[in-house]
Amino acid sequence: MFDLLGISPQVLMGQLLLGLINGSFYAVLSLGLAVIFGLLNIINFAHGALYMMGAFVAWMLLSYLGVGYWWALILSPLIVGVFGIVLERTMLSRLYKLDHLYGLLLTFGLALIIQGLFRNYYGISGLPYQIPEALSGGQNLGFMFLPNYRAWVVAASAVVCFGTWFMIEKTRLGAYLRAATENPVLVGAFGINVPLMIMLTYGFGVALAGFAGVLAAPIYSVNPNMGADLIIVVFAVVVIGGMGSIMGAILTGYVLGLVEGLTRVFYPEGSAVVIFVIMAIVLLIKPEGLFGKAA
Amino acid sequence: MMQQTTGMPRLHKVIFLVLLAFLIALPFFVYPVFAMKVMCFALFAAAFNLLLGFGGLLSFGHAAYFGGASYVAAHAAKVWGLTPELSVLAGTAAAAVLGLLIGSLAIRRQGIYFAMVTLAFAQMVYFLALQLPFTGGEDGIQSVPRGDLFGLISLQNNMALYFFVLAVTFGGILFLYRVVHSPFGQVLKAIRENEPRAISLGYDVNRYKLTVFVLSATFAGMAGAMKSQVFQLASLTDVHWGMSGEVVLMTLLGGMGTVFGPLAGAAIIVTMQNYLATFGAWVTIIQGVIFVIGVLLFREGIVGVISRWIRRPL
Numbered sequence: 161m162f163d164l165l166g167i168s169p170q171v172l173m174g175q176l177l178l179g180l181i182n183g184s185f186y187a188v189l190s191l192g193l194a195v196i197f198g199l200l201n202i203i204n205f206a207h208g209a210l211y212m213m214g215a216f217v218a219w220m221l222l223s224y225l226g227v228g229y230w231w232a233l234i235l236s237p238l239i240v241g242v243f244g245i246v247l248e249r250t251m252l253s254r255l256y257k258l259d260h261l262y263g264l265l266l267t268f269g270l271a272l273i274i275q276g277l278f279r280n281y282y283g284i285s286g287l288p289y290q291i292p293e294a295l296s297g298g299q300n301l302g303f304m305f306l307p308n309y310r311a312w313v314v315a316a317s318a319v320v321c322f323g324t325w326f327m328i329e330k331t332r333l334g335a336y337l338r339a340a341t342e343n344p345v346l347v348g349a350f351g352i353n354v355p356l357m358i359m360l361t362y363g364f365g366v367a368l369a370g371f372a373g374v375l376a377a378p379i380y381s382v383n384p385n386m387g388a389d390l391i392i393v394v395f396a397v398v399v400i401g402g403m404g405s406i407m408g409a410i411l412t413g414y415v416l417g418l419v420e421g422l423t424r425v426f427y428p429e430g431s432a433v434v435i436f437v438i439m440a441i442v443l444l445i446k447p448e449g450l451f452g453k454a455a
Numbered sequence: 456m457m458q459q460t461t462g463m464p465r466l467h468k469v470i471f472l473v474l475l476a477f478l479i480a481l482p483f484f485v486y487p488v489f490a491m492k493v494m495c496f497a498l499f500a501a502a503f504n505l506l507l508g509f510g511g512l513l514s515f516g517h518a519a520y521f522g523g524a525s526y527v528a529a530h531a532a533k534v535w536g537l538t539p540e541l542s543v544l545a546g547t548a549a550a551a552v553l554g555l556l557i558g559s560l561a562i563r564r565q566g567i568y569f570a571m572v573t574l575a576f577a578q579m580v581y582f583l584a585l586q587l588p589f590t591g592g593e594d595g596i597q598s599v600p601r602g603d604l605f606g607l608i609s610l611q612n613n614m615a616l617y618f619f620v621l622a623v624t625f626g627g628i629l630f631l632y633r634v635v636h637s638p639f640g641q642v643l644k645a646i647r648e649n650e651p652r653a654i655s656l657g658y659d660v661n662r663y664k665l666t667v668f669v670l671s672a673t674f675a676g677m678a679g680a681m682k683s684q685v686f687q688l689a690s691l692t693d694v695h696w697g698m699s700g701e702v703v704l705m706t707l708l709g710g711m712g713t714v715f716g717p718l719a720g721a722a723i724i725v726t727m728q729n730y731l732a733t734f735g736a737w738v739t740i741i742q743g744v745i746f747v748i749g750v751l752l753f754r755e756g757i758v759g760v761i762s763r764w765i766r767r768p769l
Contacts, residue, residue, distance in 0.1 A: 203567045254751060260567050261513045262750050265707065268515075268700060269746025276740035389578075392696060396575040399568060429586060436579035440560055443572065447563040 167425055173304040175421040181310055181379065183417015184317035185372050187410045189394045190401065191321055192368035194409040195328070198341045199361045202252065202263030207369050208391025209274040214240050214373025215382045216278060219289050229292035233374050240370030245363040252362065253355070271388075278384035286381030313375050320371060321410045328406050337361065396439045402452020412450065463636075466767055470715060471629070478621055487613040488685060493725045494624040495682040500705040500717030501628050502674030507703075508712030509635050510667040511647030512562075515570045516577025517675050517702050519557065522694030523580055524550040524676030529596040529689035530589055539602045539610055543623065543680040550676020551669055553580070558668035562661055574696060581694045595690035599683060610684075620681055627674050632714060634670060643667055675702075697739075704742055707749045710756025715769050719758055 189207060196204050204210075217239050218232035227235065247270060255262045291309045298307040328334040340347040340354055348354040373387075380386055394413075401412030416435055424431040442450065463471075481490045499521055506512050528546030531537045537545065561572045584590045591597070601610040610616040634640055646653045646660050654660050683689045692698065701724065709720025724742070731738045749756070755763065762769040 197567075203571065251747065251751060258754075261570065262754070264513070264515075264567060264570055265703065266747060266750040268703075269743045269750065272700070272739050272743030272746065274743075276736045276738075276743060279736040279739070388696075392574055392578045395571040396578075399564070399571050399575065432582040432586070433579045436575050439572070439575055443560045443563050 169303050172425055175425045176418060177304070177306070177310060177421075178424070179418045179421020180314055180414070181417070182420060183414040184314050185376060185390065185413075186394055186397050186417050187321050187413030188317050188368055188372040188375075189391070190397045190409045190413045191324055191406065192365040192372075193394065193398055194403045194406060195324070195368070196362055196365035197403045199337065199344075199358055200252070200256070200263070201260050202255075202267065203260075203395075204362075204365065205264055205267035205391070206247070206270040206274065207267075207366070207394070208387030208389075209271040210240050210244065210366050210387070211369040211373040211376070211390065212278065212384060212387035213243070213274060214370030215289070215377040215380075215386065216282070216373075216384075217370070218374045218377045219287055219382045222289070229374075229378075233371070236374045237367040237370040240373070241363040241367030244366030245359055248359050248362040253358075271391075275384050275388060282384060284383055284385060286383035289377040289382050291378040309378060313379065316375060317372070320368070324368070325406050325410065393435055396435050398449075400435075400439050400442045400449060402449020404449070405451040408449075408451025463632075464767075466769075467632075467714065470769075474718075475625065478625070482614060482617045487617040489725075489729060491617055491620045491685045492682070493722050494620055495678045495685065496702075496705065496721040496725050497718040498624040498627045498681070499675050499678035499702055500709070500721040501631050502671045502678065503702045504706045504711060504713075504717040505631050505634065505674070506667055506671035507706060508716075509640060509643050509647065510664065510671070511643075512664065512668065513570045513703075514561075514573040514668075514671070515696070515699050515703065516557070516573035516575070516580075517672070518694050518696060518698035519573075519577035519580040520550040520554055520672040520675040521679035521682075521698060521702070522584065522689070522691075523553050523679070525679035525683035525689040525693045526584060526590055526596060528680035529599040529683040529687075532602055532684065533596060533599045534589070537602075538606050539604050539619065539684055542602070543677065543684060546680030546683070547673055547677040550679070551673040554669040554672025554676070555665075558665050558672065562664045562668065574699065577694070577699055578696060581691070581696070584691060584694045590689075593691065595688060596683075597688055599687040599689070601684065601687065616685065620685060623677065623681055627677055628718070631670075631674060635714070639663070639666070701742070704746055704749075706756075707754075708745060708756055710759030710762070710769075713756065713758040713762060713769050716756050716758035720756065723757075 189211060193204060193207055196202060214236050217236040218229070221227035221232045221235060222229075251266060252263065255266060295309040295312050298305055299311075328337060336347065336352055337357065340352070340357055344354045376386065397412055397416050398409065400416065401408045403409065416438065419438070420431055420434055423434040478490075478494070499517070503514070503517050506514055524546035527549040528542045531545040532539065532542040557573065557576045561569055561576065564572055585592060601616065603609050604615075604619055608615060610619060642653070642658055642663055645656075646658065646663055650660060679693060682693070705720035705724050706717045707720070708723060709718065710716030727741070728738055731741065753760075758769050
């Protein structure tokens with residue numbers, strides 16, 4: 161079959177793997193956006209910048225403090241999360257009563273500042289980050305070569321996505337969260353500290369972006385612009401999936417990553433725009449998004 | 456509050472006349488190319504403000520029309536050898552078509568989604584500008600000839616070009632002013648304030664939204680097309696999302712929903728970029744800071760605040 165299409169299975173599998181990796185990042189990032197949007201009604205434009213920051217914090221931990229990958233995987237999201245909480249407390253929280261568009265504008269400004277600062281101090285050429293020793297090398301699967309680190313990225317993001325979904329949909333804490341999404345005033349009246357919950361939710365969503373950044377650091381070079389273009393694609397992913405459902409955000413991320421990978425095999429010129437084309441089609445057929453609720 | 460039907464209020468008339476006199480004198484005091492850049496961005500911001508300030512629709516992808524038109528106009532002047540006015544017209548028409556295509560999809564979503572959809576489509580236009588055969592990839596279209604206006608007047612001279620740019624941008628801004636203060640503009644404001652009510656009054660809301668979107672895209676395109684003639688260049692910067700952000704910033708800083716705010720915002724931002732050009736990434740940081748301060752403390756914008764002080768709409 162492969163010979164018929166003139167495409168070797170190695171190329172196909174290689175691109176599918178690449179698509180799955182990209183899909184992992186789309187999934188984790190759009191999940192973070194969806195979690196934040198659910199409670200705060202804000203689209204976090206700074207998400208890409210914070211993803212970049214996650215990668216940079218990992219790089220700094222290693223270069224300045226000698227802290228390795230595994231600790232960075234925990235510390236970097238924590239640092240980014242705390243940074244996010246500071247942003248939420250000092251700025252975002254002042255906008256909840258206003259039009260949601262102001263949240264978008266504010267976070268866009270924050271993204272410019274964060275990216276500009278990193279560009280000032282580290283340039284745009286990109287910094288290398290070594291793959292941790294335990295994950296270097298790869299497996300020969302017969303039909304393709306699978307680098308260990310890439311397999312790890314897919315597995316780690318899947319675990320994080322599933323864990324987040326489980327927490328929100330199946331635990332008591334998640335039930336509070338979903339209730340507060342529906343009706344924050346009523347939930348507050350039951351004695352639950354809603355502002356605290358909002359703060360932690362933003363911190364958590366942002367920490368997810370930081371986590372994705374650490375995962376990305378050894379694959380892509382660490383550079384200040386790494387989040388800027390990615391986040392726009394993630395926005396398209398979010399529009400396609402609709403932000404109504406956590407599982408929807410995750411699935412859409414993975415599937416679109418794979419679709420992009422397939423496009424790279426069969427029609428390479430279209431790979432950069434395929435997600436936007438899908439977005440146009442979804443807008444025509446089901447404007448509220450595949451998993452969205454009608455507005 | 457309503458500005459009644461006797462045409463332009465006197466205050467606005469005075470301001471426009473003073474502005475025109477100022478712009479006629481300006482090239483004799485400052486570098487004409489700089490002044491032309493300000494005017495192009497003023498028209499761009501005014502077109503954007505038509506959509507955001509009066510239509511209540513936040514597009515985060517206006518670079519697509521601005522930059523798209525600049526590519527088409529540059530191509531028309533360089534490869535097809537069209538005269539400047541026809542090149543600008545070709546660019547503007549291209550922006551209108553693009554606005555119609557993207558707008559008819561984007562208006563299917565509201566609010567935040569609308570912003571994300573327009574941004575995503577603009578990014579698609581960016582990738583097209585990077586990959587299409589006629590756009591020159593990373594280099595863009597360079598050394599676009601300035602040509603002869605109507606085949607008669609050479610625009611090689613900066614002064615001649617300046618007055619062409621002045622005529623087009625000023626005319627465009629006056630046209631946008633007319634649109635805002637027309638019955639059409641009143642319906643737009645009604646939709647912005649209360650969409651369900653406008654629907655129940657029998658207005659075809661989506662048609663109004665699409666019309667204002669296309670108008671806004673068209674004039675954004677006119678601004679971009681003019682810019683490509685001034686700088687003899689169409690480049691990826693003009694279609695990049697950073698450009699979409701800049702026009703939002705100009706409008707926010709000057710005062711969205713005011714007539715003169717976007718013009719002031721454009722003048723301030725372009726001047727700032729001009730003076731801070733040597734500081735590299737600091738320009739981005741400062742723009743980000745203005746965004747943050749503007750959103751947190753200064754949502755009316757400069758002209759909005761002045762308008763409140765003198766208690767007249769500006």
